[in-house]
Amino acid sequence: MEKGDFVKDIVPNAEASGIFAVAEASLAQSRNGPYWRLVLADASGSIEAKIWSPLSGEFSEIAPGTLAEVEGRASLFRSAVQLAVEKFRPLDPAEAARVDQTAFLPSSPYPLDAMFDELMALCREEFTHKPWRKLVFAVLEDAELAPLFRLSPAAKSVHHAYAGGLLEHTLGVFKACRRMADQYPELDRQALLAGALFHDFGKIREFSGGFSNDYTTEGRLLGHLMLGVEMLAPFLARSGLEPGLQEHLRHLILSHHGELEFGAVRQPHTPEALALHYADNLDAKLAQCRGLFAALDGDGPGWTPWQATLGRPMYRPPRTPEGRPPAPKGRKNARREECLSLLKA
Numbered sequence: 001m002e003k004g005d006f007v008k009d010i011v012p013n014a015e016a017s018g019i020f021a022v023a024e025a026s027l028a029q030s031r032n033g034p035y036w037r038l039v040l041a042d043a044s045g046s047i048e049a050k051i052w053s054p055l056s057g058e059f060s061e062i063a064p065g066t067l068a069e070v071e072g073r074a075s076l077f078r079s080a081v082q083l084a085v086e087k088f089r090p091l092d093p094a095e096a097a098r099v100d101q102t103a104f105l106p107s108s109p110y111p112l113d114a115m116f117d118e119l120m121a122l123c124r125e126e127f128t129h130k131p132w133r134k135l136v137f138a139v140l141e142d143a144e145l146a147p148l149f150r151l152s153p154a155a156k157s158v159h160h161a162y163a164g165g166l167l168e169h170t171l172g173v174f175k176a177c178r179r180m181a182d183q184y185p186e187l188d189r190q191a192l193l194a195g196a197l198f199h200d201f202g203k204i205r206e207f208s209g210g211f212s213n214d215y216t217t218e219g220r221l222l223g224h225l226m227l228g229v230e231m232l233a234p235f236l237a238r239s240g241l242e243p244g245l246q247e248h249l250r251h252l253i254l255s256h257h258g259e260l261e262f263g264a265v266r267q268p269h270t271p272e273a274l275a276l277h278y279a280d281n282l283d284a285k286l287a288q289c290r291g292l293f294a295a296l297d298g299d300g301p302g303w304t305p306w307q308a309t310l311g312r313p314m315y316r317p318p319r320t321p322e323g324r325p326p327a328p329k330g331r332k333n334a335r336r337e338e339c340l341s342l343l344k345a
Contacts (some may be wrong), residue, residue, distance in 0.1 A: 006045075010074050022040060033053030062090070120140060173279050192252075204231070255269065
């Protein structure tokens with residue numbers, strides 16, 4: 001089936017028609033009778049929509065996650081575009097199966113296949129201790145877990161909250177930890193990288209994903225730190241990994257939020273746990289900044305609105321002009337270039 005209009009294309013005082021995912025649905029009452037308040041979504045964004053009486057009476061239930069064929073007219077209400085629905089037809093399962101799902105799910109800006117292939121290549125390069133290697137590839141090649149890991153979001157909102165977000169965030173933290181291990185050779189490189197790889201693995205079960213991504217019941221009750229340790233337990237049991245390294249990996253996962261008030265089960269008590277916490281926090285915060293700055297007009301300097309999760313608004317400063325460094329001059333610089341070439345050799 002053809003997608004039709006995308007949310008980003010809907011403008012005031014114009015007709016709109018297409019297939020949308022119902023992200024939210026609630027029944028309310030007005031002077032003219034009951035009406036449905038909906039949030040319709042696709043990969044380009046979301047829009048509030050209303051099904052007014054008498055059409056609203058045709059639907060006893062509208063479940064979030066439903067795909068529906070929608071027609072209506074857009075208008076401006078309180079400075080936001082809103083859609084008055086004139087036709088609403090939920091798709092049956094067979095029709096929904098024929099729709100391109102990627103048209104409805106906000107997803108990582110980076111190709112999922114390329115990110116997964118890069119992560120697998122880095123793991124082949126880094127994990128030389130056979131038990132670590134056995135553990136890592138048993139998980140990443142698991143027929144059930146690998147597809148979920150590729151597609152899961154990393155959050156409900158705030159950062160990497162889209163399909164492929166968990167993979168993107170994991171790859172970012174993994175690469176940051178590699179650089180930390182280069183800078184600080186006293187760190188247990190393979191333990192740190194295993195922690196980076198699995199620190200958020202429990203989010204596969206913490207979030208439902210899909211059109212109406214939300215916390216699952218076990219996600220609310222246990223959280224992704226505990227779920228991650230639970231998910232890895234059978235793989236660890238078969239890995240042959242030394243008991244002390246297994247214990248350290250569990251600590252890395254359970255402590256990576258840094259402080260108990262932010263959800264850590266324990267504070268970081270090893271240098272690797274500290275490094276993982278800061279790498280994770282940095283990747284999440286910078287991803288949030290990218291999202292905030294993308295919503296600003298233009299590419300120049302500007303302030304975001306107040307952000308409760310950061311406790312401040314953020315400022316996008318002017319950027320340094322792109323340019324090549326000046327060419328080396330004189331005998332001193334020539335000697336420097338000679339030294340650099342020897343280091344690279």
